[in-house]
Each structure stands twice: as C-alpha cells, then as structure tokens.
Amino acid sequence: MERSLEALRKELNYEKTNNCVQCGYCLPVCPTYMTMGKETHSPRGRINLVKMAGEGKITDLSVLEDPINLCLGCRACETACPTGVEYGAILESAKAALTRRKTFSVPVKTLRNVLFKKVFPSKKAMKVLGNGLWFYQKSGVQKAMQKVGVLEKLPYHMGTFEAITPNVVSPKERSSLPNRINARGKRKYTAAFFTGCIMDAMFQRINRLSIELLAIAGCDVVIVENQTCCGALHAHSGEIEEARELAKRNIIAFEQEKVDFIVNNAGGCGAMLYEYDHLLSDEAEWHERAKQFRMKSKDISEVLDLCGGIPIEKGKAERVTYQRSCHLTNVQKVHKEPLKLIKAIPNVQLIEMNEAEMCCGSAGIYNVVNYEASMEILDKKMGNVKKTEATTIITTNPGCLLQMKLGIERENLSPQVRALHLIEYLAEAAGIS
Ligand code: SF4
Ligand code: SF4
Numbered sequence: 268m269e270r271s272l273e274a275l276r277k278e279l280n281y282e283k284t285n286n287c288v289q290c291g292y293c294l295p296v297c298p299t300y301m302t303m304g305k306e307t308h309s310p311r312g313r314i315n316l317v318k319m320a321g322e323g324k325i326t327d328l329s330v331l332e333d334p335i336n337l338c339l340g341c342r343a344c345e346t347a348c349p350t351g352v353e354y355g356a357i358l359e360s361a362k363a364a365l366t367r368r369k370t371f372s373v374p375v376k377t378l379r380n381v382l383f384k385k386v387f388p389s390k391k392a393m394k395v396l397g398n399g400l401w402f403y404q405k406s407g408v409q410k411a412m413q414k415v416g417v418l419e420k421l422p423y424h425m426g427t428f429e430a431i432t433p434n435v436v437s438p439k440e441r442s443s444l445p446n447r448i449n450a451r452g453k454r455k456y457t458a459a460f461f462t463g464c465i466m467d468a469m470f471q472r473i474n475r476l477s478i479e480l481l482a483i484a485g486c487d488v489v490i491v492e493n494q495t496c497c498g499a500l501h502a503h504s505g506e507i508e509e510a511r512e513l514a515k516r517n518i519i520a521f522e523q524e525k526v527d528f529i530v531n532n533a534g535g536c537g538a539m540l541y542e543y544d545h546l547l548s549d550e551a552e553w554h555e556r557a558k559q560f561r562m563k564s565k566d567i568s569e570v571l572d573l574c575g576g577i578p579i580e581k582g583k584a585e586r587v588t589y590q591r592s593c594h595l596t597n598v599q600k601v602h603k604e605p606l607k608l609i610k611a612i613p614n615v616q617l618i619e620m621n622e623a624e625m626c627c628g629s630a631g632i633y634n635v636v637n638y639e640a641s642m643e644i645l646d647k648k649m650g651n652v653k654k655t656e657a658t659t660i661i662t663t664n665p666g667c668l669l670q671m672k673l674g675i676e677r678e679n680l681s682p683q684v685r686a687l688h689l690i691e692y693l694a695e696a697a698g699i700s
Contacts, residue, residue: 272323280360281321286352287314293344293354298626299337302643307334310344310354317361328368335361337640339633340503341593341626355598356545359502366505383506387464387496388513397468398438405437424638431672436471444471448478448488455485455574459524459563461517461531461540464496470665476694477532477567483697484574486530493520497531499539502546503631514543518556521563529560532567532690534592534599534664535631540564541599566595568604568663568689582612582696588657589617590648590671590686592664593626605663605689612696618655622647629670641670642677649674652684660686 276282293310294300300309307316313334319325338358345354371379386392403409409429412418418426458481466474481488494517498510517540521529531537539546541564543557571577589609595601609617628634628644652660652674660671671686687695694700 269323272321275364276321278360278364279317279321280353280357281318283353283357284314284318284321286350287311287318287348288350289315290349292349293347296343296347296624298339298341298343298628298644298647299640301625302640302647303337308337310348310352313338313361314352314354314357317357328365331361332365335365337637339593339626339628339630339644341630342597343593343624343626346597346624355542359507362503362505363507364505366507369505379504379506383501383504383509387500388516390467390495393464393468394441397435397441397471400432400469401435401437401441404432404434424635427673428635428669431669431676433469433472433669435469436475441471444475444490445478446490446492448482450485450487451483453485454487456487456527456570457489457525458486458528458530458570459489459491459521459526461494461497461529461536462490463531463533463536465665466533466536470668470688473532473665473688473690476699477530477690479699480571480577480690480693480697481530481567481574483699484571484577486528486570486574488530489524489526491520491524493523495520497536497539498546499535500631502539507546510539511546514539514546514557515553518543518553518560521560522556526563528565528570529563530565530567530570532663532688534566534595535666537564537566538594538598566599566601566604566663568608569601571693572604572607576608576611577693577697579612579693579696582615583659584614585659586616586618586655586657587659587661587692588620588652588655589623590620590627590652590660590662590667591623592662592667593630595663596624605661608689608693609661612693615696618657620651620655620657622651625651627667627670627674629664629666631666634666634670634673645670645674646677649678653678653680658684659692660684661689661692662686663689 297309306312316331342355418429478488498513502510544561547553547557627648628641634641662668675681675684
C-alpha cells in the first residue's frame with residue numbers, strides 16, 4: 268500500500284470503520300439524521316465517508332467537513348450499535364485530520380490559539396473571565412447593553428446566549444472556595460473534586476454545592492492544585508494534541524493525592540476524563556497512568572449514590588423531568604444514579620420524557636457554531652418536555668442546562684418552568700443555598 272494512504276488510515280482510525288456492518292440500527296437515535304434526513308448526516312453515512320477516505324476513494328477531505336462538523340458527538344449511535352463500533356474515536360480522528368488540513372483566517376486562528384492555549388487551560392485566565400462576567404452583570408453594563416439592543420446585533424446569536432448566562436459568584440466568594448473539606452460525620456470515601464474550566468468560571472455555585480453535598484454524603488473532599496481544563500473542547504474542535512497535553516497535566520496533578528475517586532459534575536468533562544486512556548493509547552507509559560486515572564473517575568451522582576444518597580426530608584411537590592447528558596449516558600454509561608437520587612426526594616414526581624435518549628442540541632459549542640441545526644433539535648426536545656408537564660427540567664451538564672434554559676425561553680414557558688443542574692436541585696431540596 269502507498270505510504271501516504273497507510274498514514275492517512277492511521278490518522279483516520281480507518282481500522283475501526285471496518286466494524287460497521289451498515290445495518291442502520293443507529294439511524295433512529297441520531298438527532299442529525301432524524302432532523303436533516305440525509306444519509307451523509309447519519310452515523311453510518313459519516314463512517315462510510317471516513318472509510319472511503321481511508322481507501323483513497325475520496326481524495327479531497329473537505330468533502331467530509333459538512334457531515335463531520337454537523338455531528339453533535341452525542342454518541343447515541345454507539346449505545347445503539349450492535350457491533351460495538353467506536354464512533355467517538357472515528358469522529359475525533361476525522362475532526363483532527365480536518366483541522367490539520369484547514370487554513371483558518373488570521374483572526375480565527377488567533378482566537379482559537381488564545382482560547383485553546385491561553386484561556387481554557389489557565390485557572391488564572393478563567394478566574395479573570397468569571398470575575399469580568401460578574402462585573403458585567405452587577406455594574407449595570409449588562410442592563411445598559413440590553414436596553415440599547417446592542418447584544419442582538421452580535422454575531423453567532425451571542426445576544427440569545429447572553430440572556431441565559433447564569434449569575435456568576437462575586438470575586439470574594441470565588442476566592443473563598445476551600446482546598447479541603449472534611450466529611451460530615453463518619454468518612455466513607457476521599458474524593459478529589461474536578462473543578463473544570465467553564466464550571467469554575469461560570470457555574471462556581473454548582474461546584475460549591477457539589478463539594479458541600481459530597482461532604483454531607485460522607486466524603487472528605489480535596490481540590491487538587493494544578494488541575495486544568497479536561498480538554499473536551501479541544502478534542503471536539505480537532506485540537507487533539509492540545510487535549511493530550513491537558514490530559515497529561517491532569518494525570519500528574521491528581522496523582523499527587525491519594526483518593527478513592529476523582530469526581531466531576533459535568534457530563535461532557537466527565538466523559539473526557541473517563542476516556543483519557545483512549546486519548547493516550549499510543550504512549551505506553553501514559554496509557555497505563557491514564558487507565559489508573561479512569562478507574563477513579565466518577566460522576567458526582569455515582570459517588571452520592573455509593574454513599575447512600577443525601578438525607579432529604581421533604582421536596583417540592585412538583586413534576587420534574589430529567590434531560591440526560593449524552594456524554595454521561597453514552598460514554599460513562601451513567602443513567603440510573605441521577606434518576607435514583609431524584610426519585611428518593613419525597614413529594615417529587617419524576618416523569619421521563621419521550622425520546623429521552625435524544626441529544627438536546629447543545630453539544631459543547633455546537634449550538635453556537637451550528638445555531639439553526641441546534642435549534643431544530645432543541646425544538647423537538649422541548650415538544651417532548653412539554654408533554655411531561657414538568658415544572659423543573661433537571662440536567663447533569665452545564666451545556667444541557669443552558670440549552671434547556673434557552674428552550675424554556677423559546678417556548679415562553681418561563682417562569683412556570685425552570686431548568687436546574689441535578690446538584691442545585693438536590694441542594695435546594697436539602698435546604699442548602
Ligand atoms: S454522535 Fe450523535 S449526531 Fe453524531 S452520528 Fe452519532 S448519534 Fe448522530
Ligand atoms: S454504526 Fe453500528 S448500528 Fe450504525 S450502521 Fe454501523 S454497525 Fe450498524
């Protein structure tokens with residue numbers, strides 16, 4: 268075989284495409300196939316395109332761009348696949364191959380470099396971002412901007428997203444997050460808490476509540492120094508080398524503490540942490556260390572469940588529904604624990620929505636870069652949410668949380684309906700603010 272084709276096959280994870288028998292069992296669970304109705308925008312079609320590129324039948328890789336970029340990466344196809352096709356690995360390598368060949372304009376290249384190399388991996392930069400957002404929200408600038416209608420003119424529908432941005436904590440509260448907190452009562456486990464980059468900057472209240480709930484459930488909680496962004500945003504944007512570097516930094520950081528679990532509260536980040544061993548599979552020493560890391564990596568719902576749950580005497584008498592995080596369900600295979608924790612709250616009635624396994628269309632920054640496609644998927648999701656007549660939508664991932672808030676706004680369901688992270692909901696029911 269020609270050397271360059273052999274190299275391309277390795278780059279594209281071509282071998283993994285051979286496991287696809289083209290049966291189509293994945294088609295009904297694929298949101299992009301269901302909304303766009305095109306074979307090229309289905310799992311089977313995308314796998315076929317990568318396979319054809321690996322066989323030299325497609326020589327211009329830009330043909331793959333639209334189908335690959337419009338994939339949400341929700342991995343529902345993997346869960347449905349009877350032959351165990353590793354779609355996530357195929358998608359990731361196709362994205363990286365396209366990114367390596369793409370010529371970005373100077374402003375876009377600069378922005379990508381700044382965000383991926385300087386902002387997301389830097390705790391300092393994310394802190395500045397969080398504090399800047401707090402100032403923007405509290406100083407009156409936000410109100411003034413909304414009043415003059417500037418935000419609606421921003422590109423990528425940023426005005427729409429600005430309206431659903433959570434209220435961030437003050438700089439004082441941000442800097443008071445403890446490094447260590449002891450279990451209330453008898454210690455059951457020691458957990459290292461993964462703070463994340465976006466979670467730390469924009470959802471620090473959820474992080475704080477997570478630590479508190481872990482301690483109430485019986486965990487000593489440690490916030491490991493030098494931890495960094497998980498690399499999910501990088502990997503999903505084709506910046507695979509950068510993602511590997513971040514994975515190594517996190518492995519080194521968490522190896523410093525002797526803990527039972529490495530706990531996260533964001534389905535997307537959790538999936539990335541959980542797959543560090545795949546990400547580093549080409550480097551023997553790192554692969555072994557990543558496997559150890561993976562074994563300890565858990566979603567917070569798993570750990571709370573292992574601890575026996577949170578003591579809650581009385582919840583709000585209401586109907587709620589649960590919007591699954593695709594990465595939590597399809598990659599980490601965590602589904603029953605969040606449901607168990609919700610069902611254990613007295614008075615709360617959990618109604619599962621139709622097509623619960625379908626992605627909400629958030630998918631990292633998919634809703635920003637592919638707004639129309641994302642909104643079509645969201646509208647379908649909200650149709651199912653409305654049928655449950657739930658007054659609270661509970662999620663386990665920040666992207667899904669914002670997308671649900673956006674769905675509530677689009678359907679004019681506010682203030683009767685709200686969206687909360689599972690941790691916020693549990694804390695509220697337990698009387699913790
Ligand atoms: S990851 Fe999701 S959107 Fe992409 S092909 Fe699979 S099911 Fe479809
Ligand atoms: S990815 Fe799996 S389910 Fe989908 S067509 Fe291929 S073998 Fe069938």
